[in-house]
Amino acid sequence: MSIVIKGATVVSTYGQRQMDVRIVDEKIAAVGVDIATPADTIVDARGCYLLPGFIDAHTHMELNNGPGTASTADDFTTGTIAAVAKGTTAVIDMATPDRGHSLQECLATWNNLAAGKSSSDYSYHMSLIEWNSQLAVEIPKMAAQGITSFKMYMAYDNLRTTDAEIYAAMCEIKKVHGMLGIHCENGDLVNALQAQYLANGLTAPKYHALTRPNQLEAEAINRYLTIAALADLPVNIVHLSTRESLAVVRAARARGQKVYVETCPQYLLLDDHYYELPNFEGAKYVCSPPLRSQQDEQALWQALEQGEINTISTDHCDFNFHEQKFIGKDDFTKIPGGMPGVETRPELIYTAGVTTGKISVEQFVGLLSENIARQFGMYPQKGIIQVGSDADLVIWDPQQTGVISAQTQLQNVDYSAFEGFKTKGAARAVYLRGQQVAAQGQLLVGQQGKFIARHGSDYHLK
Numbered sequence: 001m002s003i004v005i006k007g008a009t010v011v012s013t014y015g016q017r018q019m020d021v022r023i024v025d026e027k028i029a030a031v032g033v034d035i036a037t038p039a040d041t042i043v044d045a046r047g048c049y050l051l052p053g054f055i056d057a058h059t060h061m062e063l064n065n066g067p068g069t070a071s072t073a074d075d076f077t078t079g080t081i082a083a084v085a086k087g088t089t090a091v092i093d094m095a096t097p098d099r100g101h102s103l104q105e106c107l108a109t110w111n112n113l114a115a116g117k118s119s120s121d122y123s124y125h126m127s128l129i130e131w132n133s134q135l136a137v138e139i140p141k142m143a144a145q146g147i148t149s150f151k152m153y154m155a156y157d158n159l160r161t162t163d164a165e166i167y168a169a170m171c172e173i174k175k176v177h178g179m180l181g182i183h184c185e186n187g188d189l190v191n192a193l194q195a196q197y198l199a200n201g202l203t204a205p206k207y208h209a210l211t212r213p214n215q216l217e218a219e220a221i222n223r224y225l226t227i228a229a230l231a232d233l234p235v236n237i238v239h240l241s242t243r244e245s246l247a248v249v250r251a252a253r254a255r256g257q258k259v260y261v262e263t264c265p266q267y268l269l270l271d272d273h274y275y276e277l278p279n280f281e282g283a284k285y286v287c288s289p290p291l292r293s294q295q296d297e298q299a300l301w302q303a304l305e306q307g308e309i310n311t312i313s314t315d316h317c318d319f320n321f322h323e324q325k326f327i328g329k330d331d332f333t334k335i336p337g338g339m340p341g342v343e344t345r346p347e348l349i350y351t352a353g354v355t356t357g358k359i360s361v362e363q364f365v366g367l368l369s370e371n372i373a374r375q376f377g378m379y380p381q382k383g384i385i386q387v388g389s390d391a392d393l394v395i396w397d398p399q400q401t402g403v404i405s406a407q408t409q410l411q412n413v414d415y416s417a418f419e420g421f422k423t424k425g426a427a428r429a430v431y432l433r434g435q436q437v438a439a440q441g442q443l444l445v446g447q448q449g450k451f452i453a454r455h456g457s458d459y460h461l462k
Contacts, residue, residue: 002029003434004036007046008395010385013366021050023391026433031387045395048428051365052383053089053392055372056342057125058238058262058313061093062113063338072338073318078412080119081446082343085410085438087427088120089392090382090452091342092372094151095124096159103138107147111451118449119437121392123378125181127151129158131165136172143176146453148377150180151238154220155187155288163227170231177456179376180228181236181262184220184245185212185289194333205282206275208332209290217289218244225252225259234258234457236375239315241267241289243299246308260375262311263300265341265348266417271297283325284415286335287315301358304367311375312349312367314341318413340411344404344418350396350425377454391434400426402441410443 003023010019010031022030022040036042061079064071074082076093083091093114097106103126114122126147128135142148150173152166153159161169166182173180193211197203221237225248228235237249240263252259272291275282285291303309317338319325328335346368353359359367373383380389402423406416430438437445 002040003043004040005043005045005050005393005395006036007044008048008050010050011361011365012052012384013362013370015362016049021385021393023393023431023434026391028385028387028389028391031385043395043429047397047399049361049396049398050385051087051394051396052369052385053394053430053432054087054346054368055090055092055378055382056083056088056313056316056345057092057311057372057376058264058315059091059093059342060315060317060338061091063094063096063317073320073324073413074316074340074411075117076114076122077117077447078410079316079342080122080449081443082410084120084430084432085441085443086343087346087394087396087430088342089430089432090121090123090378092123092125092149092376094127096127096129099130103135103142107142107145114449115451117447119443119446120449121432121452122449123147123452123454125149125151127159128161128169129153131161131169136168139172139178140176143178143456146451148176148178148454148456150178151182152180153183154224155183155185155190157187157191160187163223166224167227167231170228170233174231174233179236179457180233181238182224183238183288184217184224186216186220189216198331198333203331205280205286205328205332205335208286208335209272209275212288212290214242214244214292214296217242218248221245222248225257229257234260236260236262238262239264239267239289240309241292241300242296246299246303249308260311261309262313263309264313264315265345266291266339268297268300269348269352269421270417280326280329283328283335284321284417285339286325286328286332286337287317287339288337304353304359304363307363309367310371312345313372314345316340316342318411320413321415323414339417340413341417343409343411344416347402347404347423347426348418348421351423355424375457377457378452382452391431393431394427395429396425397428398425400424400428402426
């Protein structure tokens with residue numbers, strides 16, 4: 001059986017055009033004008049955009065922050081239901097091994113968490129929380145299994161590695177044409193500031209932001225890019241949040257360095273005044289990097305307009321406010337960091353970006369889908385509406401309105417970071433590899449996701 005979606009405006013980063021799209025089995029079989037036959041099932045999408053399925057390249061679906069906090073509120077089952085219902089048809093999750101264990105063991109663990117449970121397609125970034133000769137041998141083995149991107153940390157004592165280890169890892173990742181992303185904050189200085197504030201009895205959520213100031217992100221990014229230049233490896237900066245960091249990126253690019261930049265909706269739409277909320281409400285917004293100033297928000301939007309930021313993902317990592325965030329009631333360093341976001345990203349960015357004229361619908365598609373697919377070795381299987389690509393499609397109604405609320409969300413967490421935000425534009429229907437899996441923001445068919453083996457990055461910067 002074939003399906004023809006008629007009357008929609010098909011969008012890519014190259015432009016938009018009203019065309020019909022035929023789906024046969026899991027693939028796009030034809031794109032053109034008046035391609036329907038009597039045998040086709042017709043879907044009328046007049047007045048809507050037809051977009052490639054969104055990809056979230058930064059999720060923590062099942063993360064354990066250590067004793068006392070338990071795991072994230074979402075797992076692959078609930079988190080991907082929330083994702084796919086609103087148009088995100090693939091996620092790239094952060095797989096994190098236990099110290100002293102192999103990457104292959106970690107891959108097996110994450111496959112067990114996701115297989116048969118995920119409602120979106122999925123892959124992983126493999127975290128490198130230590131470095132040794134055995135892990136070096138495993139890099140090509142990971143690439144051979146379709147894991148071609150990796151994650152390292154410059155903060156968090158239980159996760160971070162040395163600059164020398166980062167350089168050594170870069171050299172191995174380069175051999176497989178892989179992509180490296182790093183959490184960029186100066187961990188030593190974060191630790192020192194936190195100890196100083198706590199010693200002075202300063203324990204409230206607002207001190208989370210004050211002990212992770214802008215300069216500590218910018219310094220770490222500068223160090224990261226210095227190491228990457230030495231290794232001659234194009235690299236990714238995850239969740240960039242400050243204007244100072246943008247200046248570092250611009251300087252590196254002016255020297256000819258290839259740098260990919262990701263930011264997240266929270267750094268575009270929320271600011272640090274939320275940490276001042278009464279009744280410990282500020283703990284809901286504790287994430288790292290922290291929320292920044294309105295001036296930083298404006299700088300990020302300007303960078304998006306100018307094409308200096310390549311992707312928008314979420315860093316989805318949610319902990320319940322009452323059960324888990326309250327662990328840090330008397331010590332802000334114990335508040336589990338992270339916020340929900342995999343469900344709300346498309347509607348937030350379309351509303352705040354496209355409807356206001358800050359970005360075009362073509363940029364929207366690039367930031368949430370096509371650029372991500374290109375950067376992480378999923379293109380053209382994902383991220384584009386063309387013959388031969390997976391039929392991951394979103395019929396997007398630009399006129400549909402809504403209000404974000406914890407009461408109606410699908411994310412399995414007891415609050416929304418964007419409570420009361422009014423949206424315009426939403427997914428009317430979502431197709432995953434040719435099967436309609438969601439309608440009007442609700443799941444129709446779940447647990448259809450499969451692992452996507454990825455090829456090495458082409459290091460293409462559009």
